Amino acid sequence: MGKKGVLLVNLGTPDSAATPDVRKYLNEFLMDGRVIDISPVSRAILVRGIIVPFRAPKSAKLYREIWSDETGSPLLHYSLMQQRLLQQRLGDEYMVELAMRYQSPSIESALERLKNALVSEIKVIALFPQYASASTGSVYEKVMKLVSQWLTIPNISFTNSFHDNALMIEAFAQNAQKHQPQTYDHILFSFHGLPQRQMVKSDHTHNHCLKSANCCQTLTDANKFCYSAQSYDTARLIAAKMGIGKDQYTVCFQSRLGNDPWVQPYTSQVIADMAAQGKKRLLVFCPAFVADCLETVYEVSVEYHEEFKAKGGEHVQLVESLNDNPLFIDALEEMVKG
Numbered sequence: 430m431g432k433k434g435v436l437l438v439n440l441g442t443p444d445s446a447a448t449p450d451v452r453k454y455l456n457e458f459l460m461d462g463r464v465i466d467i468s469p470v471s472r473a474i475l476v477r478g479i480i481v482p483f484r485a486p487k488s489a490k491l492y493r494e495i496w497s498d499e500t501g502s503p504l505l506h507y508s509l510m511q512q513r514l515l516q517q518r519l520g521d522e523y524m525v526e527l528a529m530r531y532q533s534p535s536i537e538s539a540l541e542r543l544k545n546a547l548v549s550e551i552k553v554i555a556l557f558p559q560y561a562s563a564s565t566g567s568v569y570e571k572v573m574k575l576v577s578q579w580l581t582i583p584n585i586s587f588t589n590s591f592h593d594n595a596l597m598i599e600a601f602a603q604n605a606q607k608h609q610p611q612t613y614d615h616i617l618f619s620f621h622g623l624p625q626r627q628m629v630k631s632d633h634t635h636n637h638c639l640k641s642a643n644c645c646q647t648l649t650d651a652n653k654f655c656y657s658a659q660s661y662d663t664a665r666l667i668a669a670k671m672g673i674g675k676d677q678y679t680v681c682f683q684s685r686l687g688n689d690p691w692v693q694p695y696t697s698q699v700i701a702d703m704a705a706q707g708k709k710r711l712l713v714f715c716p717a718f719v720a721d722c723l724e725t726v727y728e729v730s731v732e733y734h735e736e737f738k739a740k741g742g743e744h745v746q747l748v749e750s751l752n753d754n755p756l757f758i759d760a761l762e763e764m765v766k767g
């Protein structure tokens with residue numbers, strides 16, 4: 430019997446913080462029809478003609494702020510660490526590969542390595558706790574397209590989402606403890622945003638998403654794949670684990686792109702509201718990310734911190750992502766073996 434294959438896939442990051450590499454990354458990322466979900470011609474005009482030329486130099490500047498001379502992009506660094514720790518945990522019976530949906534290491538190269546090792550099965554885990562077509566859906570579409578070309582297709586399985594995985598919830602709660610959560614005025618659960626249009630399109634029942642003011646805030650059997658409802662559920666579970674009351678936390682969504690409406694409330698608006706209410710210290714979880722990245726170490730720790738201070742607040746403290754937390758490796762092990 431060959432080894433069992435595991436393929437971990439995260440979003441991806443530029444090869445370097447230089448503008449040409451950031452341009453290449455953004456072009457690949459934003460030309461994905463699940464990310465900018467408009468017609469191919471309109472997408473090419475918008476992405477190649479407008480968004481990327483303006484955004485690449487600005488994003489490159491931000492990437493330079495978080496880039497390490499030794500380890501490069503935090504997202505790749507922590508993802509490789511997770512691969513290594515999971516491989517150690519699972520032992521010789523398994524072969525664990527890491528890929529990025531965009532740029533490197535590519536999904537194609539990781540799948541080739543698994544194929545050449547004659548693995549008997551492949552478990553694919555997109556490293557996004559909450560399901561979205563733009564993230565998890567895109568990873569699985571890419572894997573399926575590539576594997577569909579193989580003459581011999583092994584057993585292959587996908588994890589839709591793990592927004593309620595108890596070990597992951599415990600890992601986030603554990604990471605918050607060192608910041609003494611009781612010393613903060615309020616807690617935010619800031620998830621990556623998503624265009625509202627994509628939420629509505631993903632609702633194949635056509636009678637749930639964004640039909641009423643709060644319909645995407647509670648997870649039910651009818652909306653079990655809704656990104657927003659899964660996000661609220663993750664926040665509820667972390668809060669319950671930590672004994673945080675409903676009035677002590679707010680769920681919000683960050684990293685908006687473009688002028689279309691995205692899932693609300695926006696983190697920047699919530700931060701302004703908190704400052705207006707006289708709150709001084711905010712503790713912020715980012716449970717859409719399992720590894721620290723630009724959106725956590727820069728957008729939250731630097732940008733939102735500065736915005737909050739400019740409006741009268743004192744401190745925005747990020748709860749570090751799961752990175753090398755052994756409880757998260759336990760969670761991955763459980764997903765592989767479960």
Ligand SMILES: C=CC1=C(C)c2cc3[nH]c(cc4nc(cc5[nH]c(cc1n2)c(C)c5CCC(=O)O)C(CCC(=O)O)=C4C)c(C)c3C=C
Binds near residue numbers: 465717
């Ligand atoms: C957590 C899951 C993610 C979803 C869902 C998602 C949707 C989404 N993102 C963009 C646009 C950008 N996202 C960017 C960075 C980024 N996004 C995620 C995850 C999700 N995105 C991560 C982990 C990262 C960080 C990557 C890193 O290198 O650290 C960026 C690039 C950075 C920037 O220029 O600001 C863009 C652009 C859209 C449009 C979208 C849904 C439609």
Ligand SMILES: [Fe+2]
Binds near residue numbers: 621684
């Ligand atoms: Fe994103």
Ligand SMILES: [Fe+2]
Binds near residue numbers: 628644645655657658
């Ligand atoms: Fe919904």
